Amino acid sequence: MKTLRAFITMVALVVVGYLAWNGYIEPEPDGDSTAKPTATAAPPVKPAKGVTVTSFRQASRLLKVIPEDRQAYLRSYFGKGWIDADKDCRDTRQEVLARDSLVPVSKGCRIYLGKWLSYYDNKTWTKSFQVQIDHLVPLAEAWDSGAYQWTKATRIRFANDLKEKRGLVPTTTSLNYDKLADDPQWYIPKVNKCKYIASWIAVKARWSMTVDQREKDAIDRVMKGCPDRKLTITRAKIGLLPFAAGTGTSNRNVTIDSIVYSGRSEKIILRNTGSSPAKLIGWVVRDEIGYGQYRMPKTVIPAGGTLTILSSEGRKRLDAAGNPVQHANWGDVWNNSGDTATLIDGKRKVADICRYTGDNSGKARC
Known part of the structure; x- marks a missing residue:
């Protein structure tokens, strides 16, 4: 009986091998005979622009x-x-x-x-x-x-x-x-x-x-x-804004002329000492502690003219002489016991500094 079983097993192996060799049946995958072929992994999705x-x-x-x-x-x-x-x-x-x-x-x-x-x-x-x-x-x-x-x-x-x-x-x-x-x-x-x-x-x-x-x-x-x-x-x-896009300006002729720290609206006055108009893009003026800080909109100061920056609220305008007047909206920041005003140009370099101490006139010349 054992001889017959061995003979049948040998014949079965030969037949299976023949069929597999000729492609009539697929060999079982390695491991679990009930496993299904692994699907091909999808390519990673490229993120959308931005x-x-x-x-x-x-x-x-x-x-x-x-x-x-x-x-x-x-x-x-x-x-x-x-x-x-x-x-x-x-x-x-x-x-x-x-x-x-x-x-x-x-x-x-x-x-x-x-x-x-x-x-x-x-x-x-x-x-x-x-x-x-x-x-x-x-x-x-x-x-x-x-x-x-x-x-x-x-x-x-x-x-x-x-x-x-x-x-x-x-x-x-x-x-x-x-x-x-x-x-x-x-x-x-x-x-x-x-x-x-x-x-x-x-x-x-x-x-x-x-x-x-x-x-x-x-x-x-x-x-x-x-x-x-x-x-x-x-x-x-x-x-x-223009100054942040790399088009900020500089001009050696623009300086701090004076600071008025008395009256209803304090102010700082810049002056263009040059013989041609000065275009200001990205310029900043700030006080000593940094609270009073004003970044100017695009501004043109006439040749020999001034720019007045008021601490009050309001709309920018021109004075009687055609010089620009702007409002910083920052409240009073200058004081008669002394302060420091720093003017920074559109290239982020210090253009001028005005320091004063104990001036009681109400107007500090720089």
């Missing part, structure tokens, strides 16, 4: 570390408030409330009821007045980090950016007041820190903003305890 796909930690390296250019920030530099970009009667706040509600909301222009999660504290709210729409990167911080170089249209788009969900966040009202205009050096929520920092990096990278060293150190400290996950960044289109 989109960067990177890791959490790699993304932080996209941010340039430079000292912040502390300007005299005004909220109005980013527009008067929320706008209705698509003209559907809902401004940006209402659009974010509708987008981020965890339950359906009404179809009207204003939203009163919904359900919103504030991830800064993991609290849920059902009435819209209980949440603020937080600019994750505050407008003042954006200004310091590069927005002072943007056109006003770009700043308004940033302040109302609905294309980047991480940039505008429903937040418990009290927390929004706690945060104010702080960067991660001063404010990081007690919960969801990794999400917050990843979003901070994504928004700053989207708008090509910079970080200062202490801000970067705070980001790095949080990242050490976070998983290195994928981060997708979609770049925004940014319009730059």
Whole structure:
């Protein structure tokens, strides 16, 4: 019987081998006989133009570390408030409330009821007045980090950016007041820190903003305890003012003539001592502590003429002699006990300095 079984087995092997050799049957894949052939891996999808796909930690390296250019920030530099970009009667706040509600909301222009999660504290709210729409990167911080170089249209788009969900966040009202205009050096929520920092990096990278060293150190400290996950960044289109686009001017003939620190509106007067008009693009004048700082719009000072910069609010104009007059909107900054005025040209070089001490005349000549 054993001989017969051996004979049958041998014949079966010969037949199978013959059929396999001639291609009539496919050999079983290695391993599990029920396994299916592995599908060919699809080629990686190339990110769309303007989109960067990177890791959490790699993304932080996209941010340039430079000292912040502390300007005299005004909220109005980013527009008067929320706008209705698509003209559907809902401004940006209402659009974010509708987008981020965890339950359906009404179809009207204003939203009163919904359900919103504030991830800064993991609290849920059902009435819209209980949440603020937080600019994750505050407008003042954006200004310091590069927005002072943007056109006003770009700043308004940033302040109302609905294309980047991480940039505008429903937040418990009290927390929004706690945060104010702080960067991660001063404010990081007690919960969801990794999400917050990843979003901070994504928004700053989207708008090509910079970080200062202490801000970067705070980001790095949080990242050490976070998983290195994928981060997708979609770049925004940014319009730059002329001086930021590399066309800032310099002119040795433009100097600080005098500072008037008395009267209803203090002022600083620049003079063009040259025999031809001086075009000023990207010029800055600042006081000693940096609070009174004014970046001039494109300005032409006539030959031998002056530029008067008032500390009050108002529209730029020409005086009776045809010399330009502008308003810095910064409040009173000069004082009779002494101050230092620094004039910086469009190439970011110091053009002139005026120092005075204990002048009681009301007008300091430079």
